[in-house]
Amino acid sequence: MNKSYAWWEGLSASSSVLRFVDRLLRGVGQVMFQDNPLSGLLFFIAIAWGSWAGGMPQVAIGGLVALLAGTLTAQWLRVDEAGLNAGLYGFNAYLVGLALPTFMEPSLLLWFYVVFGGAVSVVVMLALVNMFKTWNVSVLTAPFVLITWLLLLGTNAFSGLQGSALPAAGIIVPIDPAAANPLHLGEFLKGLLTSISQVFLKGHGPAALLLLAGLAVSSLPAAVFALVGAVVGLITAHALGAESQLITAGLLGFNPVLTAIALGAVFYRPGVRVVIYSLLATVLSVIVQGAMIAAMTPFGIPTLTAAFVLVTWLFLLPALKFE
Amino acid sequence: MNKSYAWWEGLSASSSVLRFVDRLLRGVGQVMFQDNPLSGLLFFIAIAWGSWAGGMPQVAIGGLVALLAGTLTAQWLRVDEAGLNAGLYGFNAYLVGLALPTFMEPSLLLWFYVVFGGAVSVVVMLALVNMFKTWNVSVLTAPFVLITWLLLLGTNAFSGLQGSALPAAGIIVPIDPAAANPLHLGEFLKGLLTSISQVFLKGHGPAALLLLAGLAVSSLPAAVFALVGAVVGLITAHALGAESQLITAGLLGFNPVLTAIALGAVFYRPGVRVVIYSLLATVLSVIVQGAMIAAMTPFGIPTLTAAFVLVTWLFLLPALKFE
Amino acid sequence: MNKSYAWWEGLSASSSVLRFVDRLLRGVGQVMFQDNPLSGLLFFIAIAWGSWAGGMPQVAIGGLVALLAGTLTAQWLRVDEAGLNAGLYGFNAYLVGLALPTFMEPSLLLWFYVVFGGAVSVVVMLALVNMFKTWNVSVLTAPFVLITWLLLLGTNAFSGLQGSALPAAGIIVPIDPAAANPLHLGEFLKGLLTSISQVFLKGHGPAALLLLAGLAVSSLPAAVFALVGAVVGLITAHALGAESQLITAGLLGFNPVLTAIALGAVFYRPGVRVVIYSLLATVLSVIVQGAMIAAMTPFGIPTLTAAFVLVTWLFLLPALKFE
Numbered sequence: 022m023n024k025s026y027a028w029w030e031g032l033s034a035s036s037s038v039l040r041f042v043d044r045l046l047r048g049v050g051q052v053m054f055q056d057n058p059l060s061g062l063l064f065f066i067a068i069a070w071g072s073w074a075g076g077m078p079q080v081a082i083g084g085l086v087a088l089l090a091g092t093l094t095a096q097w098l099r100v101d102e103a104g105l106n107a108g109l110y111g112f113n114a115y116l117v118g119l120a121l122p123t124f125m126e127p128s129l130l131l132w133f134y135v136v137f138g139g140a141v142s143v144v145v146m147l148a149l150v151n152m153f154k155t156w157n158v159s160v161l162t163a164p165f166v167l168i169t170w171l172l173l174l175g176t177n178a179f180s181g182l183q184g185s186a187l188p189a190a191g192i193i194v195p196i197d198p199a200a201a202n203p204l205h206l207g208e209f210l211k212g213l214l215t216s217i218s219q220v221f222l223k224g225h226g227p228a229a230l231l232l233l234a235g236l237a238v239s240s241l242p243a244a245v246f247a248l249v250g251a252v253v254g255l256i257t258a259h260a261l262g263a264e265s266q267l268i269t270a271g272l273l274g275f276n277p278v279l280t281a282i283a284l285g286a287v288f289y290r291p292g293v294r295v296v297i298y299s300l301l302a303t304v305l306s307v308i309v310q311g312a313m314i315a316a317m318t319p320f321g322i323p324t325l326t327a328a329f330v331l332v333t334w335l336f337l338l339p340a341l342k343f344e
Numbered sequence: 345m346n347k348s349y350a351w352w353e354g355l356s357a358s359s360s361v362l363r364f365v366d367r368l369l370r371g372v373g374q375v376m377f378q379d380n381p382l383s384g385l386l387f388f389i390a391i392a393w394g395s396w397a398g399g400m401p402q403v404a405i406g407g408l409v410a411l412l413a414g415t416l417t418a419q420w421l422r423v424d425e426a427g428l429n430a431g432l433y434g435f436n437a438y439l440v441g442l443a444l445p446t447f448m449e450p451s452l453l454l455w456f457y458v459v460f461g462g463a464v465s466v467v468v469m470l471a472l473v474n475m476f477k478t479w480n481v482s483v484l485t486a487p488f489v490l491i492t493w494l495l496l497l498g499t500n501a502f503s504g505l506q507g508s509a510l511p512a513a514g515i516i517v518p519i520d521p522a523a524a525n526p527l528h529l530g531e532f533l534k535g536l537l538t539s540i541s542q543v544f545l546k547g548h549g550p551a552a553l554l555l556l557a558g559l560a561v562s563s564l565p566a567a568v569f570a571l572v573g574a575v576v577g578l579i580t581a582h583a584l585g586a587e588s589q590l591i592t593a594g595l596l597g598f599n600p601v602l603t604a605i606a607l608g609a610v611f612y613r614p615g616v617r618v619v620i621y622s623l624l625a626t627v628l629s630v631i632v633q634g635a636m637i638a639a640m641t642p643f644g645i646p647t648l649t650a651a652f653v654l655v656t657w658l659f660l661l662p663a664l665k666f667e
Numbered sequence: 668m669n670k671s672y673a674w675w676e677g678l679s680a681s682s683s684v685l686r687f688v689d690r691l692l693r694g695v696g697q698v699m700f701q702d703n704p705l706s707g708l709l710f711f712i713a714i715a716w717g718s719w720a721g722g723m724p725q726v727a728i729g730g731l732v733a734l735l736a737g738t739l740t741a742q743w744l745r746v747d748e749a750g751l752n753a754g755l756y757g758f759n760a761y762l763v764g765l766a767l768p769t770f771m772e773p774s775l776l777l778w779f780y781v782v783f784g785g786a787v788s789v790v791v792m793l794a795l796v797n798m799f800k801t802w803n804v805s806v807l808t809a810p811f812v813l814i815t816w817l818l819l820l821g822t823n824a825f826s827g828l829q830g831s832a833l834p835a836a837g838i839i840v841p842i843d844p845a846a847a848n849p850l851h852l853g854e855f856l857k858g859l860l861t862s863i864s865q866v867f868l869k870g871h872g873p874a875a876l877l878l879l880a881g882l883a884v885s886s887l888p889a890a891v892f893a894l895v896g897a898v899v900g901l902i903t904a905h906a907l908g909a910e911s912q913l914i915t916a917g918l919l920g921f922n923p924v925l926t927a928i929a930l931g932a933v934f935y936r937p938g939v940r941v942v943i944y945s946l947l948a949t950v951l952s953v954i955v956q957g958a959m960i961a962a963m964t965p966f967g968i969p970t971l972t973a974a975f976v977l978v979t980w981l982f983l984l985p986a987l988k989f990e
Contacts, residue, residue, distance in 0.1 A: 421987060422987075453906075467948075467985060470984070471980070471982070471983075472984070474802060478801055497957070497961045498958040498961070500841045500958075501909060501913075501957030502847075502907035502957055503845075503907075503910075504907045513838050513840075513964075515838075644961075
């Protein structure tokens, strides 16, 4: 962390309220691996803006409420102080809180769901962290994916919970070849930005720029790999013949973005071989995202970041030394 | 174990036949975590009664046959004596033997399936125990769920095996809001009892009372948490708007019952924080059971105790110390 | 390994080109667990013959291309020399390369898929090997199954990739009892051979004889257990009432063949108890293959060797000592 944050660190240490705010902000920052309150703040503003602009303020509020629920639950469970201070018990809760109002109709029970989902995401985080430390591999956003899938699937059984924005469950139908069409520069640029903002479930260009800024203030390589992931994701998806509407909406790009940041700028030390290895994973993320869209069709739930989690696990588990 | 069982312990130790009977009874008792032959006997009588009353004697017989097959297989495989004596190689086999005749048409091949399923459930138990000791977590009824799912799914490919009572595979359809209706006291009480008896795949009130008695003779906290799990399960399901027919049949309640016993009375030492933690898991079990019902729809198989296994794993894996 | 291979060993050690050819051949041999270049050569010829005879030369070529891609990727990743020399980084890639052209329409992008699939199969191999060494269990063909499933599922999202020979995704429908009909001797023998050749995704009798020869030159027990697995698989499938067309095509037999070789002749030392244990697993493989056919129906993808992998894992994980 940069020295210029020293004054904020001093402030946080001096006040339990500010320490708590710091934990919340870092929780948001960890969605893209940044243990940095300023990144978290910029990400938070970006998502609030995107939610508001999209006429869905409940999404940004849901994120905040679940983040609070998760962080408080983690404190109640007396988890390790270091992880708590680094925001490690916040990012999955925050994502759960963004996802539930995105796919469900507003209701009182939705807010129960948001609080409850944020709280249990911490238990799942602790469970998976304990499991994956066997292989010294990060759990990434797996707790978010698992809990959100279960909560969204559960809406089918309860009339008080309406998953009105969920894709309808159905039979997998291969893409119609006519669906792939030329991708013009404007669409390419739009897809580039939405690929980054969809990491937070938002298709909003200006928010993506703020997210990039949030990455850059903490880690320039992370910002670069986010862009590289988006570009490689777009080109791969288009070259393989994906539906252009999916591409411009960023729905085939957010997983490659996360994979590229994780492998290129977080878990391995950059170098030529790491870059090639990360690109291989980034391309695979696009294909696996296509596979996940098909695999989730019978269940009528969104893929979330499952492709990123699966591919990044597969590329971290070998524990390769790139020297 | 209570001192009053000393005479039975002495008897069992003196005769290999009685030791074997003791193993069988404890195997039944372990379905609800009780290493206690009297609990096992009461559970066994309860299920025999429920099967007979429901016009399905083959269910009780299937349980016994699979229990025998499983216990003999475990002995042939020379598993650890302590686990064998505690009935740890019996409970999954017993459940497999109850489930197969519940969902399949009687035939000679059904009985091959029951014997075979009981036998291989022991191999699966050994496999998962070896895997999960990495994290010091119990495998619960996962072997039962896995083997029963595979055997029931397999009926689709073989005309000699008719899964006539299986749900038809189909497209997931969200619950119709009209399906949730008021839950009267009588229905509530019925749902309370069937939630307990459905642990053994039976919707039978009197059997549930015997099951509670079987729990109480071995562990009063276990009986209390079974009731708490049932009540919390019912209230949660109804509050979220579940179909009342599912609630009164106990089909949303047996997973919360098992989760509440496991976390509240078996794997953690009771205390205020453990009670809150267990309640969180109990509520989650209801939602996950709703999710499992949806998730199994494309496959046309019952959810069994998968929701209990998944949620309890997630709440055991953190290995929290509640002091 | 037999002493008569000493001259080849000497040659391989003396030339990096021959060492590379040796790695490729052993990679093919490892599909049926044989660390033997002659087995690999015979297997390779068998599959080339079967592909050619079936009018699908691209399948044999695909296998070779992916094998090259996988072995080169392994070398680039600087994996352990011993595993590389034993062909452990080749067999999954080879199978991926056979499977993709079997289920997809020829196109330029298919060949990208073949090269890419071969390369990433090595990463998945390294990932799973690292994971499963926790329990000292082999990963078998799991990398092949996982990567091929993902790549085939992904074809649904990309118009440049046509999975034209894939089963259409649909609703699971239990077998019509009329589908099972008498199995005559000729059909039985045909099923016996195709059960062996389907290990390499080919229904070709003469190829099966070459495969058996390839097994026998390396390990007579492996050849015997392959035959036993095929016979037990056929009898079990027929006795349970499987569709005869599936049986004669070998589609219910290749998993039992692999399970029987793995448990009977590779991972446990042969003996009476091991034989019984292996037979139990072989029978289970047939049922699980039936289950996998049903389970994959909603996804519209082939089962590949998933039944073998799952059952063999379950029978290896107990780490039993059969003395």
